[in-house]
Amino acid sequence: MTLNCAIIDDEPLAVELLASYVKRTPFLNLTGGYNSAINAMKEIREKPVDILFLDIQMPELSGLEFAKILPKDTRIVFTTAFSEYALEGYESDALGYLLKPISYEKFLNVAKKGLDWYTKIQKINSYRNDRFMFVKSDYKLIRVDFDDIIYIEGLKDYVRIFLENGEKIMSLMNMKTLEDFLPAPEFMRTHRSYIVHTNKVKLVDRMRFVFGDTYIPVSDRYKDAVSDILDKYTLV
Numbered sequence: 001m002t003l004n005c006a007i008i009d010d011e012p013l014a015v016e017l018l019a020s021y022v023k024r025t026p027f028l029n030l031t032g033g034y035n036s037a038i039n040a041m042k043e044i045r046e047k048p049v050d051i052l053f054l055d056i057q058m059p060e061l062s063g064l065e066f067a068k069i070l071p072k073d074t075r076i077v078f079t080t081a082f083s084e085y086a087l088e089g090y091e092s093d094a095l096g097y098l099l100k101p102i103s104y105e106k107f108l109n110v111a112k113k114g115l116d117w118y119t120k121i122q123k124i125n126s127y128r129n130d131r132f133m134f135v136k137s138d139y140k141l142i143r144v145d146f147d148d149i150i151y152i153e154g155l156k157d158y159v160r161i162f163l164e165n166g167e168k169i170m171s172l173m174n175m176k177t178l179e180d181f182l183p184a185p186e187f188m189r190t191h192r193s194y195i196v197h198t199n200k201v202k203l204v205d206r207m208r209f210v211f212g213d214t215y216i217p218v219s220d221r222y223k224d225a226v227s228d229i230l231d232k233y234t235l236v
Contacts, residue, residue, distance in 0.1 A: 001122070003114060007033045008040050008063070009055035009079065014100070018053050018079070021107045027115055037066040048074050051095065051114045056080040067094075068221055072184065075117060077110050093176060124181050133181065135161070135171040142169055146186075150211055152178060152195040162211075164200070185229055191219045204230065 005028050007018045015033040022030045031049055034040035038060050044052070048071040056063040056078050067076050075095040079102065095117065096110035134141045144161060153160045154175040161169040179189050189195050194216045196209050203210040207218045207226070218226050 001115065001118060002027055002029050003050040003111075003118060004029050004031050005051040005053065006031050006040065006044060006049045007053045008035075008037055008058070008066070009053075010035050010058045011055070014055065014079070017102070018107070021102075021104050024104065025108060025111055028111060037061040037063065041066070041069075044074075045069070045071065050118060051075050051077060051111070053077045053079055053098075057082060069224065072189075072225065075114055077114070121180060135169060135173065137169050137171050144169065146182065146197075147199075149187075149197045150200045151197060151209070151214075151216060154193040188222075188226065188229060190222050190226055191217050192221070198229065 005022060007015050007022075007030070009015050009018070012035060015035065019030055019033050022028045028051070031047070032040065032043060037054075037058060041061075050073075052070065052074055054063040054067065054076050057080055063078060063080075067078075070076070076093075077096045077098060078094050079098045079100060081100040095114050098106055098110060131147065132143055132145045134143055136142075144163070148163045148165070150162045150164055152162070152175070157172060157174065159171055159173050159175060159178060161171065163169070175189070175193070175195065179187075179195060182195065186198055187195055188198050190209065196216060200211070201209055205215070207223070209216040209218075
């Protein structure tokens with residue numbers, strides 16, 4: 001498997017260094033190197049990459065701000081000379097975080113992490129056509145059909161799956177794992193704590209998905225993606 005990647009850093013020497021690392025890594029293919037997020041924006045949104053090496057502190061548009069508008073399937077590796085950004089980077093579901101100066105060993109480790117992730121996703125995609133999954137709950141494996149799910153709520157280390165028959169299934173799992181497994185855009189992340197089955201949506205009130213007495217919010221991070229889906233099916 002070959003992964004396409006790009007580099008954004010306002011320091012030309014940093015771009016050159018990472019480009020040389022990409023060249024040394026057999027499973028990576030460099031599609032572009034940019035000195036600002038603004039310059040890279042159109043090209044990367046039109047032709048998404050698998051991995052983006054993204055500097056955090058840049059003029060005009062920071063890496064953390066740019067990460068919010070990237071396609072969902074692009075995995076981000078944040079790079080920076082400032083260690084205080086590490087926690088915030090990880091909270092953005094980043095693939096990894098590299099503190100400058102970056103050695104090839106550290107670069108290769110995070111690149112391999114990306115390769116492992118995409119290999120796993122390939123396997124998951126082959127299972128999605130079966131339209132069901134098994135989840136662990138109270139030492140049992142429970143089959144959950146995709147068509148029975150209304151929405152999913154994240155609760156720290158657990159998720160709660162709400163089914164059409166009124167059943168609620170608790171499972172020790174993180175939201176990112178479920179988001180990666182469930183087919184998109186049929187299942188759409190609307191918030192850090194929620195995934196919605198779009199085929200079950202009957203009412204949207206002020207950018208909140210309504211299921212009976214439950215109002216599921218749309219956070220700023222997912223607002224653009226949700227709006228794109230709603231606009232596609234809205235007649236005006």
